[in-house]
Structures are given as C-alpha cells and as structure tokens.
Amino acid sequence: xxxxxAISMGATTALALLAFAGPASAATELRMMWYSDGNxxxxxxxxxxxxxxxxxxxxxxxxxxAYKAILxxxxxQLAAGQGPDMxxxxxxxxxxxxxxxxxxxxxxxxxxxxxFGPYLDWYRKPGDTTGIYGIxxxxxxxxxxxxxxxxxxxxxxxxxxxxxxxxxxxxxxAVAKKLKIPFPIAIDRSGHRFAGPAISMGAxxxxxxxxPAVVDEGFKAMASRIKKWHDxxxxxxxLWGSVSGSAYKGAxxxxxxxxxxxxxxxxxxxxxxxxxxxxxxxxxxxxxxxGPAACTGMPGGAGTVAFSSTKHPKEVAKVMEYLAxxxxxxxxxxxxxxxxxxxxxxxxxVDFKTDIKLAKDALSAFTGxxxxxxxxxxxxxxxxxxRVLFNAIISRxxxxxxxxxxxxxAYARIPQDIEAxxxxxxxxx
Amino acid sequence: xxxxxxxxxxxxxxALEYPMRGIQRLIGERRMPYVFVLPNLLIFGTFVVVPxxxxxxxxxxxxTSLFPDQRPFVGAEQYGYLLDCEDYxxxxxxxxxxxxxxxxxxxxxxxxxxxxxxxxxxxxxIVLNRRIAARGFFRSxxxxxxxxxxxxxxxxxxxxxxxxxxxxxxxxxxGGDGIVFLAEPQWAMFWAIFVSTWAHMGFYTLILLAxxxxxxxxxxxxxxxxxxxxxxxxxxxxxxxxxxxxxxVLVLSLIKSVxxxxxxxxxxxxxxxxxxxxxxxxxxxxxxxxxxxxxxxxAAAAIVLGSVLLVLTLLQMRLGSGKDKD
Numbered sequence: 001x002x003x004x005x006a007i008s009m010g011a012t013t014a015l016a017l018l019a020f021a022g023p024a025s026a027a028t029e030l031r032m033m034w035y036s037d038g039n040x041x042x043x044x045x046x047x048x049x050x051x052x053x054x055x056x057x058x059x060x061x062x063x064x065x066a067y068k069a070i071l072x073x074x075x076x077q078l079a080a081g082q083g084p085d086m087x088x089x090x091x092x093x094x095x096x097x098x099x100x101x102x103x104x105x106x107x108x109x110x111x112x113x114x115x116f117g118p119y120l121d122w123y124r125k126p127g128d129t130t131g132i133y134g135i136x137x138x139x140x141x142x143x144x145x146x147x148x149x150x151x152x153x154x155x156x157x158x159x160x161x162x163x164x165x166x167x168x169x170x171x172x173x174a175v176a177k178k179l180k181i182p183f184p185i186a187i188d189r190s191g192h193r194f195a196g197p198a199i200s201m202g203a204x205x206x207x208x209x210x211x212p213a214v215v216d217e218g219f220k221a222m223a224s225r226i227k228k229w230h231d232x233x234x235x236x237x238x239l240w241g242s243v244s245g246s247a248y249k250g251a252x253x254x255x256x257x258x259x260x261x262x263x264x265x266x267x268x269x270x271x272x273x274x275x276x277x278x279x280x281x282x283x284x285x286x287x288x289x290x291g292p293a294a295c296t297g298m299p300g301g302a303g304t305v306a307f308s309s310t311k312h313p314k315e316v317a318k319v320m321e322y323l324a325x326x327x328x329x330x331x332x333x334x335x336x337x338x339x340x341x342x343x344x345x346x347x348x349x350v351d352f353k354t355d356i357k358l359a360k361d362a363l364s365a366f367t368g369x370x371x372x373x374x375x376x377x378x379x380x381x382x383x384x385x386x387r388v389l390f391n392a393i394i395s396r397x398x399x400x401x402x403x404x405x406x407x408x409x410a411y412a413r414i415p416q417d418i419e420a421x422x423x424x425x426x427x428x429x
Numbered sequence: 430x431x432x433x434x435x436x437x438x439x440x441x442x443x444a445l446e447y448p449m450r451g452i453q454r455l456i457g458e459r460r461m462p463y464v465f466v467l468p469n470l471l472i473f474g475t476f477v478v479v480p481x482x483x484x485x486x487x488x489x490x491x492x493t494s495l496f497p498d499q500r501p502f503v504g505a506e507q508y509g510y511l512l513d514c515e516d517y518x519x520x521x522x523x524x525x526x527x528x529x530x531x532x533x534x535x536x537x538x539x540x541x542x543x544x545x546x547x548x549x550x551x552x553x554x555i556v557l558n559r560r561i562a563a564r565g566f567f568r569s570x571x572x573x574x575x576x577x578x579x580x581x582x583x584x585x586x587x588x589x590x591x592x593x594x595x596x597x598x599x600x601x602x603x604g605g606d607g608i609v610f611l612a613e614p615q616w617a618m619f620w621a622i623f624v625s626t627w628a629h630m631g632f633y634t635l636i637l638l639a640x641x642x643x644x645x646x647x648x649x650x651x652x653x654x655x656x657x658x659x660x661x662x663x664x665x666x667x668x669x670x671x672x673x674x675x676x677x678v679l680v681l682s683l684i685k686s687v688x689x690x691x692x693x694x695x696x697x698x699x700x701x702x703x704x705x706x707x708x709x710x711x712x713x714x715x716x717x718x719x720x721x722x723x724x725x726x727x728a729a730a731a732i733v734l735g736s737v738l739l740v741l742t743l744l745q746m747r748l749g750s751g752k753d754k755d
Contacts (some may be wrong), residue, residue: 072717079495079722094720182592237612238592243698244706245527245714387720402614402702405521413526421721427492429501 027059028315032304033074033087035067038271040088040138043335044323051322058315078307085310086319090302092122092134093384099123099133100306105317106132112324115342122382123303134305135324136341137332141369142196142266142297144168144289145273145362148282150261154178161287161295165197165225168289169234172261183236185229186251187264189243189398191390196298197264198222199376200291205389206379212389212418215411218293223397223407230401241402246391252276255283266297267366271337274359283358285365288372296374299381301341339366385422392417481735487728493721500725507729528730530703531711534618538693538707539686542622546682547675550630554637555667568638572631582628583695587611590620611697614704621693621705628692629685633678640674641667680745684738708734 034041041064048060063084065073070089077083078098089095103109112132113120119136121129151158154175159167169185176184187193195205202218229235239249255263256276270285277283288295304323306316322328326344333340333350337359340346352363380386396410396417405413453461483497488507490500515522520529557568574582589595590610597607610616644667652662668675690709693699699706699714708730716727 075722076495076717079493091720236592236609237701238609241701242612243700244703244710245699246718247698247700249698385720391719398700399702402612402700402704404614404702404704409521421719421723424491424723424726425493425721427501427503429492429494429499 027057028312029059029061030086030310030312030315030319031061031063031084032319033063033065033070033084035065035070035088037067037268038275038336040332040336040338043332044088047323047328047332048319051319055318058318060319078309081309083307083309085312085316086304086306088302088304089134090300091387092303092305093124093382094387095305096123096125096128096133096384098307098309099131100308100310100313100316101131101133102306102317102320103130103132105313106321115324115326115344117343119303119341123305126384134303135320135329136301136303137323137329138268138302138336139299139339139341139346139370140266140268140301141299141339141366141373142193142264143366143369144286145255145263145265145269146172146284146286147255147258147261147263148284150175150179150181150258150281152282158286159289162290163287165200165222165289165291168262169225169229173234175261181259181261183251183254183260184234185262185264186235186239186254186260187226188251188266189240189247189249189394191246191393192298192300192386193264193266194222194226194393194397195380195390196296196377197289197291199296199298199374199380200289200294201225202291202293203376205376206383212383212385212422214389214393214414214418218291220407220411221291223400223410226397227400227407235401237401240394240398244395244398246395266300267339267363270359270362270366273362274337274354274356277358278356279358283362285362287365288369294374294376295372296377297369298377299370299373301339337363339363339370385425388418388421388425392421484728484731484735487724488732489725491725493723495722495724503725507725508733510726511729511733525726527703527706528708528711531706531708531730534704534706535687535708537618538622538625538689538705539683542625542686542689543679543682545622545626546630546633546686547679549626550633550637550678551671551675553630553634554641557634557638558641571634574628575631577628579628579691580695582624583692586620586624587696612701614701617697617701617705621697624696625686625689625692629682633682636678636681637671637674640671644670676745676748680742683741687734687738687741 034044036042041062045062048062052059067090070087071091074083074087074089075091075095078095083098102112106112109132116136119139120132120134122136123133124131146158148158151171156171156174156178159171163171172184175181187197195203198219198221199205201221202216203214203222204216204218205212205214207213226235226240230237230240239251243249250265251260251263252265252269252272254260255265256273258281267285273283288297304320306313306320310316323332324342326342329340329342329345330348330350332338333345334353337352337354340350346367352360354360380389383389392414396405396413399405400407400410449464452464456464486497487500489502489504490497491503491506492500494500511525511528513524514529517523517529520526520533523529553571557564557571561567587594591597592607592609596610601607608616610620648666648670649662652666657665688709689707690713693705693707694710694713697705699710712727712730712734715723715730
C-alpha cells in the first residue's frame with residue numbers, strides 16, 4: 001500500500017501546484033460593461049472574439065447589463081474606484097473625470113482626431129481641448145417615426161417636410177380619431193427628447209456667457225404644447241405622467257403594437273423595430289417637425305470609453321484601437337443598424353445588413369437629418385452636465401402633466417433645481 | 430442512525446468545550462453571556478452601527494465625492510435645506526419640495542396600509558383559526574404572496590392594471606370604460622396600498638394566528654357556558670389576550686410600511702407625477718438616480734427617516750412595557 005499512497009500523494013501535490021501556478025503566460029483579463037438596445041452585445045462579443053484570437057494575451061470579459069445600471073450603478077462604482085476597465089456609456093461628459101486619456105497609449109492619435117473629431121469634445125472635461133477619451137461608435141439622432149399604414153387607412157395626408165409640430169399634431173389626431181388609436185403622439189419621457197422640439201420652437205438653453213439658462217420663450221412654447229397635448233388627449237398620460245422624477249419611459253412597445261400614430265424617439269429604435277415590427281405595418285422615419293426657429297432633433301449616442309482606474313492601460317488601449325478601427329466600426333454599424341459617427345465610415349456609407357427595406361429607408365432618413373441639426377443642439381449635447389438640465393426639465397414637466405403644479409411653477413422650479421445640483425457638483429474640499 | 434447523525438454535532442460541542450471553559454475561568458461565569466452575544470454584536474455593529482455613523486458623516490458633508498476625505502464639512506446645511514419651508518403643510522412652499530411630497534405620501538401610504546394590514550390580517554387570522562373546510566389550503570393561499578419577490582408581485586399587478594390589462598378587459602366586458610389606473614394619482618396610491626397589503630398580509634396573519642392559538646381554550650368554553658355573545662367574547666377575551674401579538678404586528682408593519690420601496694417603485698415608479706413617491710424613493714433618487722449624486726442630502730433625509738422610526742419604536746417599547754405591568 002505504501003508506494004501507492006506515496007504516488008497518489010505526489011500526484012495530488014503536483015496537480016495542486018499546477019493549479020496554483022496557472023499557465024505560464026496568463027492572459028490579462030479586462031472587463032467591459034456593456035448595455036444593448038438591440039443586438040450590439042452579440043456583435044461586440046463576436047468582434048472581441050476575433051480580437052482575442054489575434055491577441056491571445058488579452059481576454060475581454062463583457063458584462064452585459066441593463067441601461068439603468070450604466071446610468072446609475074456605473075457612476076457609483078467609478079466614484080468608489082471600483083469600475084470596469086471599459087464601458088459603453090451615454091453620459092459622455094458627465095463621467096469625463098474618470099476617463100483614461102488614450103493619447104500616449106495609441107499608435108496614431110491623429111487617426112482618432114480625424115475619425116472622431118467632431119465628437120471628441122463631448123468626452124472632454126471643460127477646458128481640455130486635446131485629450132482622446134473614447135470611441136463614438138454610435139451616433140444617434142432624435143426624430144419622429146410614424147405608422148404610415150394608419151395614415152393610409154384613415155385617409156389622412158402625411159404632412160410634408162417643413163410641416164410644424166402643430167400640423168403634425170393635427171394630422172396624428174385626425175388619424176387617431178378615425179381609427180380609435182389610443183396615442184396620437186408619443187414622445188419618450190426624457191429631457192433629451194424634449195430638447196430638440198424645444199430648440200425648434202426657439203429655446204436657446206444657454207445665455208450669452210455660455211451658462212445654462214433653460215427657461216425662455218422657445219422653451220415655454222414647447223412646454224405649453226406638451227401640457228396642452230396631455231390635456232386634450234394628443235399624448236397619453238401613461239408616458240410622461242406615470243412615473244416620477246427623471247425616470248425614462250419610452251413608447252417603443254406601444255408603437256410596435258400599432259397603438260401610436262406618431263412616435264418621437266430616435267434612430268436607435270430602428271434595429272429593434274426591424275426585429276419586432278418587420279414589415280407587419282409601414283413604419284417610417286419622417287422629417288423633423290418644425291417650429292419658428294428650426295426643424296431639429298438632438299444628436300447623441302453611445303461611446304466606448306476606458307477608465308483611468310484600469311491597471312492595464314496598454315492592453316485597454318489595444319482593445320480600444322481595435323474597436324475604433326475603420327473595418328470594425330463599419331462592421332459594427334452594418335450589423336447593428338446604427339449610424340456611424342466615424343467620419344470616414346459615414347462618408348463612404350454603410351451597407352446595413354438587413355432585408356427589411358423599411359429599416360434601410362429609416363436609416364437613410366435619419367442620416368439626412370444630420371446636416372440639419374441646430375448648433376444649439378450640438379452645444380447642449382456637448383455640455384458636460386446636460387443630464388442635470390434634462391432631469392430637471394422632465395421631472396417638473398412630469399408633475400405639470402398630471403396637474404401637480406402649473407407651468408409657471410415649473411418654470412420657477414427648473415432653474416432652481418439646476419442651480420442647486422450644479423452648486424453641489426462644484427462643492428469641493 | 431440517529432446517534433450517527435448527531436456525531437459531528439457532539440464532536441463540535443466537545444471541541445468548543447475546552448476553550449469555553451478557559452474563557453469562563455478567565456472572565457468568570459457572570460460575564461459569560463457577553464461572550465455568547467458577541468458574534469451577533471459584531472455583525473450588528475459592522476452592518477448597522479458603523480454604517481449609521483458613516484451615514485451621519487455624509488449628512489454633514491457636501492459635494493459629490495464618495496470618499497469621506499474628499500467631502501467638505503457643511504455642518505447642518507443639508508438638514509437646513511431639507512427643512513426650509515414657508516408652510517410645512519404645503520410641500521410646494523418648501524425649498525426641497527420633493528422631500529416633503531415624499532413625507533406626505535409616506536404618511537398617507539403608512540396610515541392606510543397599516544390600518545388595512547392589521548385589520549385584514551386579524552380578520553383573516555380569526556377566520557383561519559376556525560374549523561372551516563380546506564383550512565390548510567386557505568392558510569397556504571394567504572401566505573403564498575409572502576414568498577414572492579416584491580418585484581414579481583409589482584410586475585404581475587402592473588400587467589393586471591395597465592390600459593390593456595386584465596382588470597380593464599374585465600371592466601370593458603361588463604360594459605364599463607377602461608381606467609388607466611396607474612396614470613391617475615388617486616388610483617395609483619390606492620393600488621400601491623392594495624398591492625403592498627396583499628403581498629405582506631400573509632406574514633402578519635401567521636403571527637396573529639399563532640397568537641390566537643396561544644389563547645387557552647378553556648376561557649372560550651367558560652364564556653360559552655355563561656352564554657356570552659360572540660362580540661363580547663371577542664372584546665373581552667380575544668382582543669386583550671391578543672394585544673401583545675397585535676402590538677408586535679402593528680410595530681413591524683409600521684416600520685416595514687415606512688421603509689416601503691421596491692414594490693411601489695416597480696409598480697408606479699413613484700408616479701404619476703410624484704403621487705406615490707415615498708420617502709425611501711426620494712432618498713434613493715437623490716443619491717443615485719441623478720447625474721449629480723447628492724449623497725449628503727440623501728443621507729440627511731435618511732437620518733430624518735431613521736429618527737422617525739426610532740420614535741415609533743420607542744413608543745412601541747413604552748406601550749409594550751405598560752401592558753406588561755398590567
């Protein structure tokens with residue numbers, strides 16, 4: 001028995017040593033927090049699998065989370081110094097203090113400046129004009145979709161380019177009335193979604209010194225329309241009235257179920273609609289409704305950023321360079337049906353991978369909106385604390401539409417809310 | 430077989446015996462109880478007392494940094510901000526009106542929810558204590574919602590109550606008009622109270638049922654022999670003897686009700702407007718759901734909430750000790 005005992009003990013010890021020692025060259029593991037509107041998670045995983053094959057010394061773990069986690073959990077993790085190495089985010093300016101400047105780590109910083117030039121500012125801290133912090137791998141634009149089939153069934157003419165918000169509201173109401181559709185117009189419950197139409201009405205959002213000055217005549221013109229539309233049934237209370245504070249609520253499900261005539265949301269819905277609606281009815285992206293000042297939506301989108309808390313900046317930069325490369329951006333856009341922000345890719349155009357003509361048409365309609373965006377919309381999107389503005393707006397207008405406060409009270413409260421938040425943000429030891 | 434199963438237990442006990450004897454020799458027999466409560470005290474200290482002090486520290490500091498050393502001291506400023514009101518009965522006259530809306534909503538929610546909870550639990554316990562058909566089945570039925578996750582409970586009721594939900598389908602089938610329950614302030618508060626009561630009633634019913642079963646049967650038999658009416662029996666025997674259990678139920682449901690968050694948050698999101706935004710949701714939103722995380726203000730609100738709960742608990746202890754003396 002003794003030799004067998006000795007052999008088995010020896011073998012166990014050797015196995016244990018091997019297990020603790022691990023492979024001679026362990027791969028560096030990087031973590032990336034990711035959310036998806038459609039199939040972006042699958043596509044990025046597929047792209048990263050290819051990257052890992054080319055770079056066996058780097059492994060990227062993608063933590064797929066809900067969008068709410070990106071907005072609420074990620075900032076707390078970063079504040080505690082416990083964040084991931086990289087993440088897909090939308091609060092581009094708000095998290096700027098946590099970003100890793102990729103400039104010293106990437107092979108060709110000029111490529112980044114040329115490819116993402118107009119968007120790099122969105123990631124920078126105030127005063128910073130040179131840092132490279134993220135890949136704008138998704139450009140989004142807010143804008144309207146309509147259920148064209150409902151217009152046809154109701155025999156109502158679709159308003160033409162240049163039509164005002166009031167003309168669109170009248171047309172949507174006519175369709176809804178004729179076909180008994182519950183929501184003539186639905187606008188996502190989001191300050192960002194409200195901003196485009198408000199700018200069209202003449203809202204400036206900033207004063208001459210560049211400080212936030214939200215409530216003006218243009219803002220009031222759109223806010224009073226929102227109130228009126230809720231009162232007369234043009235907009236249903238389920239969206240803006242059914243939750244509190246700055247909570248986001250979309251009407252994508254209702255639109256996909258043909259309960260909405262006109263849905264003001266954005267280009268990121270296209271992939272979802274292609275999958276959910278397909279060609280069950282004709283869903284069409286139409287021109288931006290106009291106000292006296294403009295016919296604009298808001299730009300936005302998602303970016304992938306690296307965080308300065310990473311212990312592996314070189315490896316992170318390698319992954320970021322790969323994800324920012326032209327072929328990868330092209331493939332990512334083509335497979336996820338999202339508009340590319342990469343200047344070179346946008347110029348060449350993307351052959352979007354879908355058989356659904358409605359999706360292709362919608363993508364080209366939104367591409368057409370890009371050149372017509374108001375400069376105020378760009379400035380607002382680039383403002384680091386734009387979510388403070390958006391949250392104050394949506395929170396107070398939400399109270400207005402359910403009758404908790406008047407518009408005048410909201411006009412008084414919104415600047416106070418913004419001022420209090422910015423003052424807290426500025427308070428340092 | 431039984432002795433074999435007890436073997437590990439016996440070994441563990443024997444292993445503990447010698448160190449415990451040593452400790453007893455060292456500190457004396459009278460101090461030994463402290464050794465036994467020490468593990469619990471450590472857990473309580475780590476997860477309750479220390480966070481309480483940290484929370485207090487945050488409430489007297491400002492800024493958005495999470496690290497204590499980077500937070501400037503602001504004294505009672507956060508409390509002053511919360512309590513700055515022209516008229517405390519009008520939330521809109523307060524500087525931080527959302528906090529006061531949360532307070533008033535919580536008072537409404539707690540008043541109705543606790544009353545409904547205690548009354549319905551008592552009624553259900555009394556019925557389930559009788560010899561009715563399928564008693565075991567009904568006891569399970571009333572307890573079952575307690576086993577469900579609050580998020581599941583809220584989602585199920587959300588589907589029932591939405592515009593195209595089961596309840597509206599039922600109403601329209603009867604010829605009525607559908608109601609968008611969760612978009613109407615009064616209806617939303619009603620359903621928040623209803624769902625929360627439905628979800629937790631089983632737990633309190635169980636406690637009251639145990640209380641009812643501990644009342645000696647011979648008291649009821651004596652009352653029956655004296656020809657006492659059911660109502661008088663309930664008032665003179667059941668209620669007084671059930672009072673200590675009722676007090677536990679009252680205090681537990683009160684504290685739980687003040688702390689309500691998850692069900693209402695998933696069901697109504699605090700809306701419409703702020704009609705169902707309770708104080709705990711206000712604290713959460715202020716700390717985490719805004720771009721500027723105002724941990725200090727949220728911590729101050731949490732301290733205010735904690736103080737209210739402390740007063741309620743002290744009140745319960747006083748009431749309980751008064752009854753014991755009787």
